[in-house]
Amino acid sequence: MLKVSIYRYNPETDKAPYMQDYEFDTQGKDLMVLDVLELLKAEDPTLSFRRSCREGVCGSDGMNISGRNGLACTTPLSEAAPKGKLVLRPLPGLPVIRDLVVDMEQFYEQYKKIEPYLQNDTPAPAIERLQSPEDREKLDGLYECILCACCSTACPSFWWNPDKFIGPAGLLQAYRFLADSRDTATDERLSNLDDPFSVFRCHGIQNCVNVCPKGLNPTRAIGHIRNMLLARAV
């Protein structure tokens, strides 16, 4: 039997959050954490969590799984509960709406700040704006982000200053557009980042790299942004 402990909070009825324990029969299968949640919800329909694609593409079911942020749909029990105990909490640092559902507003607000779209002030060509294979390669490891927020909510700098520090997810996307040969707003983008909070609250502890379910490296991208700021300033 698998022991499952889940963070429960319904602001309409509960004064404070609490941990609810469930017993779950895996029938010897190495299920994904999301499967366990779905089957528990069939028994207890009040249990709330987000999910959509259930295959690690949409980024809806980011949560804290036995102390480590990850996607419930791609985390097997053998990894999350090797000793038969699974602990599920919402992503840390963000306000809880209900149970495992968090308010992502602060996260999206930071994403919005970096203007996550291509900006080009030259006349639009008749065909697509072309890129050399080498320039296209520079975007690998950046464009794959699914905005699940596992990285930013694992970052202490984001916990303390979610209104000022862009956070690893936003900065990875900031670099995705800084590195894009078709984007002409590089200087404006860098000017918007050159303050003591937006980029420089990153102290390189690499929690983001450690938890990213897509295996991306925001710390490296932040290093590139820092080098671009430095090259421009000295």
Next chain:
Amino acid sequence: MVTTVTSFGRSGVFDWLYQRVTAVVLLAYTLFIVGFIFFSDDFGYESWSALFAQGWMRIFSLVALLSTIAHAWIGLWSVVTDYITNRTLGPKATVLRVVIQLLLGAVAVYYALWGIDILWGV
């Protein structure tokens, strides 16, 4: 862009660079002092006092002292603006943060003047 008026250089990249440059100065000073203590043949009051009687040593010491102050300000400012904020402590945090920053500033000025007094006073 986040506007701050109490960070050291007002710019993120300036603070970042300055913290690294001052760290190198402090490393050089520490290695020099430790080296002097362990590798001078007749280490004692005479050699120590002769070392600090030289102009370049006083300048080097002053640069190290000012580096310490800048380095500490950038680091402690980060700590204060992480933990002593309205988010963590409520609306009174702003007053507390200003008081702490003023105290840190006063200590920095006092140490700078005291250091100059010691270096050029003997």
